[in-house]
Amino acid sequence: NxxxxxxxxxxxxxxxxxxxxxxxxxxxxxxxxxxxxxxxxxxxxxxxxxxxxxxxxxxxxxxxxxxxxxxxxxxxxxxxxxxxxxxxxxxxxxxxxxxxxxxxxxxxxxxxxxxxxxxxxxxxxxxxxxxxxxxxxxxxxxxxxxxTFDNRGGGRELTEHLIGLGHRRLGYIAGPEERTTTRHRLEGHRAALEAHGIEEDADWTVHGRYDRQSGYEATLELLRRDPSLTAVVAANDSVALGACAALRDSGLRIPEDVSVAGFDDL
Missing domain, CATH: 3.40.50.2300 (Response regulator)
Structure with a gap:
């Protein structure tokens, strides 16, 4: 008391x-x-x-x-x-x-x-x-x-699909750096590039949040760094939606100019 x-x-x-x-x-x-x-x-x-x-x-x-x-x-x-x-x-x-x-x-x-x-x-x-x-x-x-989800395997298959379409310059929008899903999906993406002899440019990867706004901003940053990118791989589908909006606002067509792929299948 x-x-x-x-x-x-x-x-x-x-x-x-x-x-x-x-x-x-x-x-x-x-x-x-x-x-x-x-x-x-x-x-x-x-x-x-x-x-x-x-x-x-x-x-x-x-x-x-x-x-x-x-x-x-x-x-x-x-x-x-x-x-x-x-x-x-x-x-x-x-x-x-x-x-x-x-x-x-x-x-x-x-x-x-x-x-x-x-x-x-x-x-x-x-x-x-x-x-x-x-x-x-x-x-x-x-x-x-x-x-557990096979984030590495899924990330690798996603990138291999784009490589199979002929892409060699692929931008990657990753999630927050401190998340396990971010690291595992990015490792899968990089494994696919390495397996097909594609040397990754450090400018091709941008980290952000797992949301639409982050996808929009990251895509604009990727285009600023390398306007010659022909594909964008997004860490999830919400990010991919933002990437699509940024590409359209930049006057680019999907997929005629730039292909977009997102993880999660939403």
Whole structure:
């Protein structure tokens, strides 16, 4: 009870940090291991890819006609690509004793953040929460199930298709540099170039966000760097839409002047 001595408060808060303690909220007086809540973490809910993912997950978690048995409440958590918000949402879902947590999209390639996420996932799993990584690399020793996408293979096939059409000068619009999906798709693209003896120019790659505006701006930058490019490979289809708009605004025809390909098949 208040008032609390400053020394006592300091000891308690230090213990909270050391034990990663979170309040159990409305379930604090209940004996149930988990609630009926399912948390879905997405990088950008405005991206059609993540909307499709969230919808598909929601259709699988129960309710009338569902496969899991019983009603489940799906909560979509939009991180905006922020590592801090990702950890905050995981803590909130831990506090609510979520029945399941699904993390979608690429993971951040940052060692301290990866360690913090792994610790959170481990605590969730230990508390009985099912954890699924969808489109992310596996997280060993966390109890999480990983459903991986072949980003390298897909990136390679995409570029090989354009090379097969005769293209030799290909611009590439990559996603954020710190994302696993960005690195893996770019590695696939570069593997295709190398396999066909095409020497990559550093000016042919531009990094940006996974959205339409970024695709538009990156395409204008690619054209400024090398107006002779005959194809643009986009890291996802939202980026490809922006690339198409930029090419049209620049007076170029698709595909007569420049071909465009995007990852995700939206």
């Amino acid at each position: 208040y008032p609390v001595a400053a020394s006592t408060r300091e000891r308690v808060l230090r213990a909270v940090d050391e034990l990663d303690y979170v309040l159990n909220g409305p379930a604090s007086a209940l004996a149930a291991a988990t609630s009926d809540l399912v948390g879905i973490l997405v990088n950008d809910i405005a991206d059609p890819f993540f909307g499709i993912m969230a919808s598909a997950i929601q259709s699988e978690i129960g309710g009338p006609g569902g496969r899991a048995g019983g009603e489940r409440l799906a909560v979509v958590c939009n991180t905006g690509g922020s590592p801090e918000r990702e950890l905050t949402y995981l803590t909130l879902l831990q506090r609510q004793r979520a029945a399941a947590v699904v993390l979608t999209g690429g993971a951040m390639e940052n060692a301290p953040h990866a360690a913090a996420v792994s610790a959170k996932l481990r605590k969730l799993a230990e508390a009985g929460t099912r954890v699924v990584l969808c489109g992310r690399p596996p997280a060993p020793d966390t109890g999480a199930i990983a459903l």
